[in-house]
Amino acid sequence: MFDSELKEIIHAKELTGEGKLSEALKIVSALEKRSDISNHDLLLCKLLKGRILCRTLQYLEAINYANHILQESQKQGDSISYFDALLILAHSYIMKGNLSQGEPILIQAEELFEKLEVASEIDLREKQSYMVRIRANLVAFKGETRLYIKLNERALELAKDSEDKFLKVVCLANLSEAYLFLREYDKAMDYAKRAIEVPYLRVIGRLCILIESLLCKNDIVNAKFYFQKMSDLRDKDISEVDDITYRYSKALILKTSLRAKDRVKAEEIFKYIIEERENVNFQITMKSLLSICGLLLIELRFTNDIDIISEIKPYIAKLLNFFERQQSYWFFAETYLLQAKLSLLTFNIKEARRFLIQAQQIAERFEISQLAIIISKENEDLLKKLDSWENLMEIEAPMAERIELARLDELIETMTQKRIVITSQVIEERVTITKEKKICLVCKGEVLKFSYICECGALYCDNCARALTNLENVCWVCEIPIDPLKPVKLYTKDGEENIIENTKRKKKGSK
Ligand SMILES: [Zn+2]
Numbered sequence: 001m002f003d004s005e006l007k008e009i010i011h012a013k014e015l016t017g018e019g020k021l022s023e024a025l026k027i028v029s030a031l032e033k034r035s036d037i038s039n040h041d042l043l044l045c046k047l048l049k050g051r052i053l054c055r056t057l058q059y060l061e062a063i064n065y066a067n068h069i070l071q072e073s074q075k076q077g078d079s080i081s082y083f084d085a086l087l088i089l090a091h092s093y094i095m096k097g098n099l100s101q102g103e104p105i106l107i108q109a110e111e112l113f114e115k116l117e118v119a120s121e122i123d124l125r126e127k128q129s130y131m132v133r134i135r136a137n138l139v140a141f142k143g144e145t146r147l148y149i150k151l152n153e154r155a156l157e158l159a160k161d162s163e164d165k166f167l168k169v170v171c172l173a174n175l176s177e178a179y180l181f182l183r184e185y186d187k188a189m190d191y192a193k194r195a196i197e198v199p200y201l202r203v204i205g206r207l208c209i210l211i212e213s214l215l216c217k218n219d220i221v222n223a224k225f226y227f228q229k230m231s232d233l234r235d236k237d238i239s240e241v242d243d244i245t246y247r248y249s250k251a252l253i254l255k256t257s258l259r260a261k262d263r264v265k266a267e268e269i270f271k272y273i274i275e276e277r278e279n280v281n282f283q284i285t286m287k288s289l290l291s292i293c294g295l296l297l298i299e300l301r302f303t304n305d306i307d308i309i310s311e312i313k314p315y316i317a318k319l320l321n322f323f324e325r326q327q328s329y330w331f332f333a334e335t336y337l338l339q340a341k342l343s344l345l346t347f348n349i350k351e352a353r354r355f356l357i358q359a360q361q362i363a364e365r366f367e368i369s370q371l372a373i374i375i376s377k378e379n380e381d382l383l384k385k386l387d388s389w390e391n392l393m394e395i396e397a398p399m400a401e402r403i404e405l406a407r408l409d410e411l412i413e414t415m416t417q418k419r420i421v422i423t424s425q426v427i428e429e430r431v432t433i434t435k436e437k438k439i440c441l442v443c444k445g446e447v448l449k450f451s452y453i454c455e456c457g458a459l460y461c462d463n464c465a466r467a468l469t470n471l472e473n474v475c476w477v478c479e480i481p482i483d484p485l486k487p488v489k490l491y492t493k494d495g496e497e498n499i500i501e502n503t504k505r506k507k508k509g510s511k
């Protein structure tokens with residue numbers, strides 16, 4: 001990539017490879033302003049800057065940069081720089097969850113790679129490693145975790161002799177996170193430890209991954225040991241991203257304490273991240289929100305104080321808002337599942353069923369089939385447990401028992417452990433949802449041709465209107481029947497399934 005004689009560029013490249021990004025950035029920014037360097041060197045400068053922007057998660061700026069480099073390299077007939085810019089562009093789009101723009105660019109790069117004439121073998125392997133890793137990120141967004149692992153292993157192998165340590169570090173970190181997601185904690189820890197051993201400066205993010213996998217295994221002693229290492233590093237040059245990672249890790253450790261005062265401190269840190277720093281790191285903000293919900297649940301268990309449920313609700317609202325803005329429909333649907341479970345704690349079965357339907361409709365609407373299966377199982381589970389809920393309600397069972405029956409802890413735990421692997425399930429046409437568009441009350445998708453508008457003004461897409469007709473057959477806002485010719489069925493226990501069966505059969509006949 002950087003076949004330049006200019007000593008500043010060579011130096012900046014070395015610094016980048018060691019993770020000294022702010023130093024490297026200073027050099028390139030100064031070079032950019034100089035008028036005495038060649039067009040080719042200027043292009044290399046910009047490429048390096050584009051890469052640094054990607055590595056510091058500033059994807060929007062990276063996109064602007066890469067587009068500029070594409071034009072310039074085309075003018076100069078420099079196909080290698082053109083290829084490098086394509087990678088930066090594809091990477092940035094994909095990491096922003098904008099797959100429909102990212103994927104064709106990646107394919108274009110993959111095709112160009114076949115014809116690329118690069119002077120050195122190692123250069124070629126570095127480029128390929130980056131390209132394969134972008135492909136890995138793409139399949140991760142599509143939920144193919146095993147393939148994600150395979151591609152990261154391949155990218156790691158390609159990067160093994162590279163001076164650019166980042167290429168290795170990031171693959172090892174990815175592998176660790178993927179295994180954490182698959183709950184294979186030993187492998188997760190193994191990769192996290194290998195990631196830390198690579199001499200690349202910005203080690204805090206990797207330490208955080210290691211601490212998380214240790215905590216998953218309940219190894220608090222070692223988690224604290226690595227947190228101490230992180231604290232020691234903190235005094236040296238620390239970026240905003242690192243600072244949030246440090247605070248988050250600290251809260252994770254405090255959270256495990258049996259002392260209430262530590263858990264309060266943890267809560268304060270999570271609140272700080274959510275309220276003051278929500279845009280620094282998507283994943284940490286999300287996990288902080290979930291962690292607060294988890295902490296409040298612990299409190300609820302101990303105190304049986306019903307007010308805590310209303311304290312959790314604003315955080316759930318924040319989660320919903322957050323995921324909708326990020327277009328992370330997997331989490332968006334899962335948060336409705338969380339709401340369903342919370343409704344169960346106050347024995348509001350009707351509300352719980354509605355939230356479940358909503359989760360289901362969202363999963364179907366945005367074609368998240370894996371999740372649709374999970375939610376329909378939850379639905380079955382609830383139907384099976386209706387009697388148990390009745391019993392708990394009669395005896396006014398303590399919260400601990402209700403939380404147990406709702407399997408709430410389990411859900412929060414799985415949500416927290418998910419990360420890049422399925423951070424965002426994006427279906428492109430919905431990316432441009434704007435205020436003028438009509439949005440379905442249930443699945444939050446855009447209402448296209450067919451719709452049902454209730455007298456009260458509530459709007460349903462065709463699919464949700466039909467689903468509701470088959471279930472309770474009332475508008476969720478005003479409770480008026482959707483289809484006056486069909487029976488209304490609110491959630492009482494007896495006879496429900498029969499009537500659902502009848503309407504289903506009728507619907508099929510009429511379609
Ligand atoms: Zn809908």
Ligand SMILES: [Zn+2]
Pocket residue numbers: 454455456457458475476477478479480
């Ligand atoms: Zn209505």
